[in-house]
Amino acid sequence: MSDPTANFFEAIGRRGHIRLLEEATGTVRFDLEHDHEIDRWYLVIEHGDVRVSREEGGADCVVRISRATFDRIVTGRSHIYAAWVRNEMRTEGDVRLARFVQRLMPGPAGAHHPRDFARGRRRPA
Secondary structure (H helix, E strand, O other): OOOHHHHHHHHHHHHOEOHHHOOOEEEEEEEEEEOOEEEEEEEEEEOOEEEEEOOOOOOOEEEEEEHHHHHHHHOOOOOHHHHHHOOOEEEEEOHHHHHHHHOOOOOOOOOOOHHHHHHHHHOOO
């Protein structure tokens, strides 16, 4: 069975440097709640260089969310901002880091980048 959360974090870890996070520095801990347990994932960000860890430690920002909701977000079936507004996700500490992490989340299935959409509209028919 596929694990969307593990796949998401492993893919981020393989990327190493992420341009979208070059203005960010800090550690984000994700507390993913399920079956009366908590899975913890850490993102250590240093000016775009990203390392993923499962080691326990302090964090500048803590994101608490159910594992099921996080799975929906990382598969594009839900949006992180909507979960935040519905109070399905809670953050503590440097919320700015959570906003940076939002940039890593996939869009809905079948979504296109606005520039790609605009380029397609300019092509002659």
